[in-house]
Amino acid sequence: MAWLFVANKWLRGLVGLSWLNGLNENLRNLQAQEVPNCHIAMGSSILNYLYQQYLAFQSENWYQWGPLSLGFLWLVIPFLFGQAWCSWGCFYGGLDDGFSRIFVKPWIRWFRLPGPLRDLPAALLVVLALTSLTTLLPVFCLWVCPFKLTDGFLDPVGNTRRLQLAILGTVLVVAVILLPLLARKRLFCGLICPFGAWQALTGKIHPFRVTIDPDRCTQCQRCLRACPTFAISHEELRQHQIGPYCNQCGECIDVCPEVAIRYTAFGRDFPWMPPGGALAEFADHRVFALFAYLLLGGAVGSLCLY
Amino acid sequence: MLVLIEGFGLGLSTGIYCLGACAPILIPFVMVESRPNWRSNLWLTGQFLLGRLIAYVLFAAGASLLGQLASSRLPTWLVPAGLLLSGILMLAYAAAPREAWPGLCPAVCRRFPAARMPLLLGFLVGINVCPPFLAAMTRVIDLHHTGLSILYFLAFFVGTTLYVLPVILVTPIARIARLKSIGWLACVIAGTWFCASGISGLVH
Ligand code: SF4
Ligand code: SF4
Numbered sequence: 001m002a003w004l005f006v007a008n009k010w011l012r013g014l015v016g017l018s019w020l021n022g023l024n025e026n027l028r029n030l031q032a033q034e035v036p037n038c039h040i041a042m043g044s045s046i047l048n049y050l051y052q053q054y055l056a057f058q059s060e061n062w063y064q065w066g067p068l069s070l071g072f073l074w075l076v077i078p079f080l081f082g083q084a085w086c087s088w089g090c091f092y093g094g095l096d097d098g099f100s101r102i103f104v105k106p107w108i109r110w111f112r113l114p115g116p117l118r119d120l121p122a123a124l125l126v127v128l129a130l131t132s133l134t135t136l137l138p139v140f141c142l143w144v145c146p147f148k149l150t151d152g153f154l155d156p157v158g159n160t161r162r163l164q165l166a167i168l169g170t171v172l173v174v175a176v177i178l179l180p181l182l183a184r185k186r187l188f189c190g191l192i193c194p195f196g197a198w199q200a201l202t203g204k205i206h207p208f209r210v211t212i213d214p215d216r217c218t219q220c221q222r223c224l225r226a227c228p229t230f231a232i233s234h235e236e237l238r239q240h241q242i243g244p245y246c247n248q249c250g251e252c253i254d255v256c257p258e259v260a261i262r263y264t265a266f267g268r269d270f271p272w273m274p275p276g277g278a279l280a281e282f283a284d285h286r287v288f289a290l291f292a293y294l295l296l297g298g299a300v301g302s303l304c305l306y
Numbered sequence: 307m308l309v310l311i312e313g314f315g316l317g318l319s320t321g322i323y324c325l326g327a328c329a330p331i332l333i334p335f336v337m338v339e340s341r342p343n344w345r346s347n348l349w350l351t352g353q354f355l356l357g358r359l360i361a362y363v364l365f366a367a368g369a370s371l372l373g374q375l376a377s378s379r380l381p382t383w384l385v386p387a388g389l390l391l392s393g394i395l396m397l398a399y400a401a402a403p404r405e406a407w408p409g410l411c412p413a414v415c416r417r418f419p420a421a422r423m424p425l426l427l428g429f430l431v432g433i434n435v436c437p438p439f440l441a442a443m444t445r446v447i448d449l450h451h452t453g454l455s456i457l458y459f460l461a462f463f464v465g466t467t468l469y470v471l472p473v474i475l476v477t478p479i480a481r482i483a484r485l486k487s488i489g490w491l492a493c494v495i496a497g498t499w500f501c502a503s504g505i506s507g508l509v510h
Contacts, residue, residue: 115487116487116488116490116491117491119487119488119491120491122484122488122491123488123489123490123491123492123494123495124495126333126337126488126489126492127330127334127492127495127496127499130326130329130330130333130496131330131496133326133329134326134327134329134330
């Protein structure tokens, strides 16, 4: 079954590209103040969604209102995938993930982030949610998101539009293509995407965790170097902790020579799948991802039918 | 009395917009400065609100004088200049030495103690003109009476403050170290955003 999930990693990149094409079509018909139907926009425009929902309720038209159903979907995603969505579901993430896998060894050895930089997506989430509400514009989509690089949607005024295109283009080239390619790190997911920060918060309702066994760990730091999203810091590793922004991609599990890292439920082994037991190999993100895909497919399908 | 009810009513009905204007400044600041005890957070928010109140009173007096001079126009540079000043202050505040990124600019910041003052931030938020604020100002220009205008703005301030006060609910989670570093980064981003908006407003 492993080949299926390796294929998934690449497939996500392809789905990301085709999704971008579709999104581009969708964005052409949107006005700049509308929030695109996109999960990344959901976290950073949450207050706008809530405000629009409030207006929709007031107009007694709430059942026709898209954000409500999106909101439902968006509750389903953290519940089913938790933070693993960023590694196993997100098609945008598939793009920088794909670029980070092209070279086998990194050209730039970058394992440590300066100061509090790992909290940048969470800070962006806070500021974007507030400034989006103040301006009633999806600020992230208009000023940061490299996936909204399109000939529609952006500000119609010449210079502002040119500036937006320049910023979006720079983020695309630097954070989605160049640095992932050279450093083998998922820069956009790890240091920019506010939805990743949102998942770090809401994904806590999902029981799946990546846990280090202190009795086995020899502090070799291979996991830290392999983590594509800088989710393990030196300080955290010393305390055998995984950071809160872990995307549950499983890279650290694959590289650990002591088999000290494993998937757990809230830090405890799954009772029906103890390590070494007959069912142990099913305590695997790939198996859970498969279930999550099926359930998400069912949820989306029933939503479409409705 | 009618003036008080009217001002309070306007503040109460439009306070959510005020919160929209205040929050990008207030929330990152509270995230960094809050302590895990209610009293100090109340004091912090109180200073911020006092700064806002002073700005409102000055505005009320100014607007009323404008009304008495039969001129109801605010200088167009005022709002972007306020944004720019708020942005600069937030960046200076973020650069002050603290746990998140210690010693970034100790030399500059020792000479700039105001950078840590919530009162000043509150004042600058107060002069960031938002739509409800403009509505209140238009009304006091019509009042043609300085005392009544100040009363109107005081009531407006009380009405809008009810929306701002919930920020002290951050208290129970204030001990989380990560909150400070997120707040610090949020100060830098919001400061840059305000500076850019201010410069863009001044240029246009
Ligand atoms: S790779 Fe395994 S043994 Fe090495 S530091 Fe990480 S958890 Fe410990
Ligand atoms: S800590 Fe491990 S599972 Fe989590 S993102 Fe890093 S490599 Fe992936």
